[in-house]
Amino acid sequence: MNKPSAVETKTRVIKKSKIDYSQGPPPVSINAAWCKACNICISLCPQNVLAADIEGKPVVAQEENCIQCGACWTHCPDFAIKSNYK
Amino acid sequence: MSRVSLLEVKIPEDRYEIRLSGSGGQGLVLAAMLLAEAIGADASKSVIQTKSYGPEARGGASKSDVVVSTGEIYYPKALHLDLLLAMTQESLNKYYPDLKAGGTLVIDDTLVSKLPTQDYYGLSFTRIAKEQLKNVMVANVISLGAIAAITNVVGLDALLTAVLARAPRGTEEVNRIAVETGYQEGLALKLKKNPPTN
Amino acid sequence: MPRGDRQLVMGNMACMRGAIYAGMRFYAGYPITPSTEIAEGCARELPKLGGHFIQMEDEIGSIGAVIGAAVAGSKAMTATSGPGYSLMQENIGYAYMIEAPCVIVNVQRGGPSTGLPTKVSQSDTMQARWGTHGDYTAITVAPSTVTDTFTETVRAFNLAERFRTPVTILMDEVVGHMQEMVSFPEPGECEVFNRTKPTCVPSSYMAYGPSKTCVNPMPSYGEGYRWFATGLTHDAHGFSTDKPEEVVVELDKLRNKITNYEDEICKVRAEYMDDAEIAIVSYGSVSRTALQVVKLAREAGVKVGFVQLQTVWPFPLKQLRELLAKTAHVIVAELNMGQIVGEVERVALGDTKVHSLLRYDGDIFTPMQFLEKIEEVRS
Amino acid sequence: MSIAAKEAGARQESDVVLRYLRPHVKFPNMWCPGCGNGVVATSLIRAIDKLGLDRDNVVLVSGIGCSSRMPVYLDFQALHTTHGRALAFATGVKFSRPDLKVIVITGDGDSLSIGGNHLIHACRRNIDITTILINNYIYGMTGGQISPTTPPGAHATTTPYGSAEKPFEACDLAKGAGATFIARTTVYHTTQMDRLMMEAIQHKGFSLVEVISNCHTYYGRLNRLGQATALLRMFQEKASVQDKGTNMVDDRTKDMIPTGIIHRDSEKTELCDEYQKLIDSLAKGKPA
Numbered sequence: 001m002n003k004p005s006a007v008e009t010k011t012r013v014i015k016k017s018k019i020d021y022s023q024g025p026p027p028v029s030i031n032a033a034w035c036k037a038c039n040i041c042i043s044l045c046p047q048n049v050l051a052a053d054i055e056g057k058p059v060v061a062q063e064e065n066c067i068q069c070g071a072c073w074t075h076c077p078d079f080a081i082k083s084n085y086k
Numbered sequence: 087m088s089r090v091s092l093l094e095v096k097i098p099e100d101r102y103e104i105r106l107s108g109s110g111g112q113g114l115v116l117a118a119m120l121l122a123e124a125i126g127a128d129a130s131k132s133v134i135q136t137k138s139y140g141p142e143a144r145g146g147a148s149k150s151d152v153v154v155s156t157g158e159i160y161y162p163k164a165l166h167l168d169l170l171l172a173m174t175q176e177s178l179n180k181y182y183p184d185l186k187a188g189g190t191l192v193i194d195d196t197l198v199s200k201l202p203t204q205d206y207y208g209l210s211f212t213r214i215a216k217e218q219l220k221n222v223m224v225a226n227v228i229s230l231g232a233i234a235a236i237t238n239v240v241g242l243d244a245l246l247t248a249v250l251a252r253a254p255r256g257t258e259e260v261n262r263i264a265v266e267t268g269y270q271e272g273l274a275l276k277l278k279k280n281p282p283t284n
Numbered sequence: 285m286p287r288g289d290r291q292l293v294m295g296n297m298a299c300m301r302g303a304i305y306a307g308m309r310f311y312a313g314y315p316i317t318p319s320t321e322i323a324e325g326c327a328r329e330l331p332k333l334g335g336h337f338i339q340m341e342d343e344i345g346s347i348g349a350v351i352g353a354a355v356a357g358s359k360a361m362t363a364t365s366g367p368g369y370s371l372m373q374e375n376i377g378y379a380y381m382i383e384a385p386c387v388i389v390n391v392q393r394g395g396p397s398t399g400l401p402t403k404v405s406q407s408d409t410m411q412a413r414w415g416t417h418g419d420y421t422a423i424t425v426a427p428s429t430v431t432d433t434f435t436e437t438v439r440a441f442n443l444a445e446r447f448r449t450p451v452t453i454l455m456d457e458v459v460g461h462m463q464e465m466v467s468f469p470e471p472g473e474c475e476v477f478n479r480t481k482p483t484c485v486p487s488s489y490m491a492y493g494p495s496k497t498c499v500n501p502m503p504s505y506g507e508g509y510r511w512f513a514t515g516l517t518h519d520a521h522g523f524s525t526d527k528p529e530e531v532v533v534e535l536d537k538l539r540n541k542i543t544n545y546e547d548e549i550c551k552v553r554a555e556y557m558d559d560a561e562i563a564i565v566s567y568g569s570v571s572r573t574a575l576q577v578v579k580l581a582r583e584a585g586v587k588v589g590f591v592q593l594q595t596v597w598p599f600p601l602k603q604l605r606e607l608l609a610k611t612a613h614v615i616v617a618e619l620n621m622g623q624i625v626g627e628v629e630r631v632a633l634g635d636t637k638v639h640s641l642l643r644y645d646g647d648i649f650t651p652m653q654f655l656e657k658i659e660e661v662r663s
Numbered sequence: 664m665s666i667a668a669k670e671a672g673a674r675q676e677s678d679v680v681l682r683y684l685r686p687h688v689k690f691p692n693m694w695c696p697g698c699g700n701g702v703v704a705t706s707l708i709r710a711i712d713k714l715g716l717d718r719d720n721v722v723l724v725s726g727i728g729c730s731s732r733m734p735v736y737l738d739f740q741a742l743h744t745t746h747g748r749a750l751a752f753a754t755g756v757k758f759s760r761p762d763l764k765v766i767v768i769t770g771d772g773d774s775l776s777i778g779g780n781h782l783i784h785a786c787r788r789n790i791d792i793t794t795i796l797i798n799n800y801i802y803g804m805t806g807g808q809i810s811p812t813t814p815p816g817a818h819a820t821t822t823p824y825g826s827a828e829k830p831f832e833a834c835d836l837a838k839g840a841g842a843t844f845i846a847r848t849t850v851y852h853t854t855q856m857d858r859l860m861m862e863a864i865q866h867k868g869f870s871l872v873e874v875i876s877n878c879h880t881y882y883g884r885l886n887r888l889g890q891a892t893a894l895l896r897m898f899q900e901k902a903s904v905q906d907k908g909t910n911m912v913d914d915r916t917k918d919m920i921p922t923g924i925i926h927r928d929s930e931k932t933e934l935c936d937e938y939q940k941l942i943d944s945l946a947k948g949k950p951a
Contacts, residue, residue, distance in 0.1 A: 028677075034690045038697030043892040073677045074853035075895070077701025078691050079684060079736075083677035090584045092655040092662075097580070119463065123292045126465035135292065135463040138402075160576030161651055162462050162569070310759045332945045336759050336938065341784040345751035348744065348781075352724070352755025355742060356763065360755070378745050505740045505756070505763055506720045512685070512735065514743035521687045523735065 025084045027066035028073060032057050034080040041072035041081060100155050102239060103164035106229075107149040107181050108173030108194075113226040116252075118150035121230055124240045124248035125154050134162045147177045154239060169237060171229055172198055173211065190237055192229065207236050207279070209271050215264070224264040231268020236276050242269050290467045295459045296363075298430045299389055300325035301468055302437030303361050306476050308387070309335035310360040312349035314342055314368060317401045318457045319391035322363035343368035347375040347388065354379075354386045355513060357504025359441060363389035366399055369408060369415070376450055377416030380538065382513040382522075383448040383492070385479060385502070387440050390452060391460040392568075394646050403646030404457040406568055407620040412452045413597045419535065421542040423549060424452040424597035428571040430464040435474065436594065442477040443549060447541055448499050454596060456619065458569035458648055482509055492534065493520040498541035542598060550600035553592040554607055556582055560589025562613040562661055565604070565628055567593040569648055570617050577654035588658060596624070604631045613661045617641040617649060637661075676709055683708045683718070685738040692736055695803075697891025699850035699876030700730050703797055704737060706853055707766070710860035711739075721764045724753040726778060728770040729804050730797040730876075747778030750785045753792050761791070761935035764864065771798040775811040775831050786840035789868045790934040795860070796833055796871060799878035807881030818885040834925045837871045843928040844870035849898035850877060852922060859924065868933045875920055 027049065037056035046069060051061035058072070058081075073081040104121065106114040115137045122135040137150040151164035166186040172178035173194045182202055185191060193201070195208035209232050215225040227249055234245050246265050253261040293301070300322050303311075311326035313319075323339065330337040336353070340346040346362045353360040364372060369390045379386055392408050394400025408415075412424040423443050427436040437453060444451040482489050482501035491511040492500055503509035516524035517531050525531065542549065553571075556578055557563065566574040571592040581588040591607055593600060608614055614632055616625040616639070625640045632638050641657045643649055684690070694700050711721060721739040725731035727746035734741035740763075744752045749767045757765040767774075774782050774796050785792060801819055802808040809819040809826050812833065816825040834845045844866035846859040856874060863870035877883065877894035888894055903919040 034692075036691055036696035038891050040697055040892055040895065044895070070677075070853075074705065074857075075702055075850070076705070077694060077698050078696075079680055079701065079705060080691070081677070082681070090586060092581055092584060092586060092659050095580050095584050095655060097651060119292060122463060122465075126290060126292055129290065133292075133465050136458070136461065159464075161573045161648075162458060163648065165650060310755070312755060331938070331942050334942055334946070338754070338758055340751065340754070341780050344748060345754070345781055345784070348748045348751030349755030349758065351744075352742065352752035352757075353759035354755075356722070356756045356760045358759045360759070374745055375748060505722055505760060508719050510719060510738055510740055512741045512743065514735075515745055516743070523688060 026060040026063045027068065027084055028060060029082045029084055030058050030060070031080040031082070034078045036078055038077065040075050040077070044071040044075055046071065098157075100157050101159070102154040102168045103166060104152040104154070104169045104171075104239065105149055105164050105167050105181055105184065106152070106171045106226075107147060107177035108171075109176065110148045112148070112173050113223065114148055114171075114173065115150045117226040117230055118152050120227075120245075120248050120252060121233070121240065122152045123251070124245045125152070127244050127248065131156060132159045134159050136163050147174070147180045149177065149181060169233065169239065171233065173225070173229070174198065175200060192233060192236060194225070194229070207232070207272070207275055209268075209275060211268070214267060214271070218267065219260055219264055221260055224260055227261055227264040228268035228271075231265040231270075232272030232275075234265075235269045235272030290465045292463050293430055293466050294321060294461060294463045295427075295430050295433045295455065296321035296391065296461065297325050298433040298466065298468075299363070299437050299453065299455065299460075300329065302434040303387065303441065304329060304333065305434070305468070305471070305474065306438045306441035307359045307478065308361050308441060309333065310350065310353035310358040311335075311337045311362065312340050312346040312353070312360070313362045313364065314340055314346050316343070316365045316368045318393055318460050319363045319365045319368075319389060319455075321460070322389060322391070326361075343371040344375060347372040347379075350386050350388075351375060351379050351382075351384045354384045355382070355505065357506075359385070359445070361387040361389065363391065365391050365401075366393050366395045366408065367397070369411065373411075373416040377418060377420070378515045379450040380416070380420045380422075381515045381517075383500075383502070383538070384450065384513075385444040385448050386450050387437070387444055388450055388452050389437075390454055392454060392456040394644070400646045402457065404569065404619060404648055405644065405646065406454070406456055406570070406618050407623070407644065409454065409596060409618070409620060409623040412454050419539075421539045422452065422597045423447065423449060423542060423595070424454050425551075425594060426454040426567040426596045427459055427594075428568055428592065429459070430462065431466045432594075433459060434466070434468055438474050438476065439551075442475065445477050445479040446499070447545070447549075448479070448502055449542065452597075454568065456568045481507070486510070490520045491522045492518060492537070495537075498537045498544065546598050546600070546602065549595055549598060550603055551594040552600045552603045552607070553590075553594055555590040556587075557589035557591065557607050557611075559587055560611050561587040562615060562658060563589040563591055563608055563611045564615045564617060564654070565591045565593065565624070566617045567596055567624065568619075570619060573649050573651055573654060574617060577651050577658070580651065580655070581658060586658070586662070593624070599627045599631075601631055604628065605633065608632055608636055609634075611636055613637050613639060615639045615641050615657055615661060617654065617657075619643055619648065679712045680705045680708050683712070683738055684736055688736055690736075693732060694729060695880045697877070697879060698729065699799065699874070699891075700733060700797060702850045702853060703730070703795060703856070703874050703876065704733050706856040707733075707795065707860055708737065709857050710864060713857075714861055714864060716764055716864075720762065721766065722753075722756050723766050723768055724749045724756065725768040726770075726773040727804070728773045728802070729878075730768055730770040731773060733768045747773050747776070748781060749773065750778060750781040750792070750794065754781075754785060754788075754790055757790055757792055758935060758938070761939065765792045766864065767792055767794040769794060769796055770803075770810075771796065771800065771812040771833070772802045772810040775833060775836070779811070783836065783840040786837050786842035786869050786871070788934045789841060789843055789931050791867055791869070793860075793863045793866075793870045793872070796873045797876045798833060798873055799876045799882060801878050801882040803878045803881055807885055817882070819881070820885070833873045834871065838926045841869075841931070842871050842926070843868035843931050844924070845873075845926040846871070846924045847873045847875065847920070848922045849875040849902055849920060851895045851898040852902060852904065855904065855922060862924070866927075867936075868928070868931060
């Protein structure tokens with residue numbers, strides 16, 4: 001197998017979510033105790049919803065951007081992300 | 087301890103040891119099973135059958151032993167044969183030394199020509215099977231019939247029952263004739279060798 | 285079959301019959317001389333009873349399938365000889381570890397390696413005790429006649445189910461291949477033990493939890509008890525652990541469940557031992573000739589006794605120590621270069637002298653060989 | 664489907680994974696950060712849940728290796744066996760109890776090297792077992808030695824100068840051996856993985872799902888391929904998703920990873936079914 005290209009910067013147009021999260025929980029909750037800070041969720045999120053905290057674990061930074069694609073929680077190897085879709 | 091030497095101990099004589107030998111493919115292991123079943127049908131007798139196993143079963147000298155006793159059989163193999171059936175020259179050469187003095191030797195004189203003794207029963211099992219019964223496969227069964235006539239180890243009826251119980255469907259008649267032919271031939275030969283003395 | 289209906293039966297077939305009598309309904313195996321007739325018999329009989337027979341790709345797969353069927357809920361068995369028994373060893377160790385009840389038959393032939401495929405031997409005796417790696421306690425039984433093979437196979441299954449452990453039946457080529465006129469017990473005549481199932485609520489079930497008898501109930505798959513089986517050293521729930529205190533508890537339990545019940549497991553047949561000056565200790569097909577020789581010697585006025593190990597492992601230490609306490613000489617007869625004799629030496633106390641009668645040329649002892657040995661010991 | 668229904672479904676799916684984890688096991692799991700094994704585990708749970716299988720009747724059988732630790736975390740019947748032998752144990756479970764759903768979790772070393780013989784024979788028998796083969800091209804648990812799938816020239820601790828060997832193609836091997844449902848996916852393609860797992864579990868006969876996964880700890884590091892995310896991006900780029908539910912065209916010549924259903928045969932008879940027919944015919948008194 002050849003070397004992969006470096007992780008690309010996402011260039012997708014950010015769509016505004018139709019959902020208003022201001023009244024309830026954030027779109028995803030992260031179980032920091034189970035998270036091992038692998039960076040997959042942050043990297044795969046097409047909307048830059050997640051950002052790394054000081055330990056490298058994800059925190060919800062721009063919840064209004066979430067389009068509920070599921071990339072973060074279906075790729076989490078540590079059973080640590082839960083979707084809070086309403 | 088008493089000073090009786092155990093080396094002088096006589097192994098009890100209530101054992102009758104039979105060896106059926108020939109070449110692989112002559113059906114001697116099966117014949118020994120039939121013989122053991124026929125003898126064992128008499129509940130007063132114990133019987134054990136063992137066989138030489140492996141490459142011999144596919145050619146070369148093959149043997150199967152049957153040990154009969156009125157008591158319990160401990161040592162399961164044959165050591166000093168009371169009866170040796172040799173269906174080939176090779177098997178005779180190999181196993182004749184195991185026949186005890188006064189033991190009965192039965193040979194197939196179609197295939198055995200060089201004999202170490204004059205005291206034997208020679209019948210042409212293979213030729214009879216081929217020519218009279220048109221089935222060379224029943225030579226082993228003919229030999230069992232002859233053994234029943236020559237020795238008292240098994241009765242004709244018990245032998246017939248055992249043979250027919252295992253005969254493949256459609257071969258009952260040829261097997262029945264084979265047992266009876268062997269028995270008649272054996273009886274005739276026995277009378278010839280030991281004419282009635284009255 | 286009705287009682288008294290005598291049949292000419294081969295030892296290997298008696299093993300198959302005994303297993304079916306005990307409730308065996310799953311057999312996986314691979315052909316190897318001189319055990320193959322057991323597989324052939326199972327292939328013919330099991331589907332008639334709704335049971336399952338499968339010829340696996342090798343002996344490793346065979347014992348694997350047997351353990352799989354055992355944890356799924358079946359009484360399962362495999363049979364093999366020398367090289368196949370060696371191949372099975374890793375998975376037999378796994379069965380010890382997860383406490384899977386199953387029966388492994390080894391119809392012994394000469395070794396090492398391919399050795400003497402068609403000839404008799406008892407050279408796997410120590411392998412039955414120490415074959416797989418690690419520390420464990422094994423149960424092994426050894427039949428000596430065709431009838432014995434039937435009853436000892438039933439007993440092997442009972443022990444396997446009772447103690448949740450693999451049990452080895454050490455047969456040998458002579459016992460496996462000899463045919464005798466026998467009649468088998470009718471259903472209900474011999475005791476058949478079935479494994480204990482849990483009765484607690486599934487959430488509180490522990491596959492390896494503390495237990496007075498050291499044996500935990502074992503559910504079948506699909507009964508609502510989801511448990512985890514692993515070959516790793518595990519805790520009470522079955523999950524791997526390397527905590528020293530949990531490791532010791534687990535390994536002690538595996539040993540104690542057998543050593544605490546040795547009286548129940550160890551079966552020894554003794555005859556003419558009350559006043560015996562010389563004892564002959566044997567197992568397997570050798571015991572047949574040994575008993576004949578003991579009777580011959582007694583008739584000649586020589587005080588010889590007979591001891592047959594029907595359970596070889598755990599070694600019947602207590603029984604033998606009692607039996608041999610007053611015996612001046614012990615002759616240990618076996619078809620190998622001396623395996624059980626070492627165990628008897630550990631047992632023999634005081635002035636008891638232990639002698640070894642060995643044969644490893646592929647044939648069994650003749651009565652004369654025994655008599656010569658007794659004479660040698662006497663003089 | 665309305666947006667609300669879709670959302671409700673999605674929430675259920677992410678929640679559902681937690682409901683299938685074992686209560687007595689410690690988390691976080693033992694895998695390296697970013698290891699694909701966890702991704703496969705969640706996908707498997709979703710597939711089993713969507714199919715509505717009774718978890719008491721689902722048996723996960725595994726061998727030895729990182730991937731084989733999966734049944735520790737998933738609350739089903741579990742048999743964590745010896746190295747390479749999972750399929751032999753699974754054969755015993757399934758053949759003796761055809762009512763159970765048997766799923767084997769295995770790795771490339773476990774199933775193709777030490778367990779290769781059991782794999783080809785399970786394929787040949789077409790026994791109704793689903794095998795999830797997580798292929799990360801290397802031995803992870805023992806510390807980065809080559810496996811039967813390591814690409815030529817790739818570095819491992821036992822090929823410090825690059826591998827001189829040729830690898831196995833697991834799916835081709837299974838097809839040649841007689842498996843009747845064969846699919847490939849990667850840990851990047853989770854939606855496809857969910858669907859392939861459901862199809863594989865539903866398939867009557869031997870099914871194999873090869874999941875290309877990342878061992879960035881050894882394979883990634885020794886071959887300078889980067890971290891987990893870099894490997895996932897690589898799978899995204901190289902995968903040629905051409906599955907339309909039919910047997911697909913192989914285009915590995917372009918150094919691609921073909922994904923989707925590679926082979927499906929619904930005609931071939933299944934082992935347990937055939938044996939049951941034999942049992943039934945014997946019960947009626949006439950051998951088949």
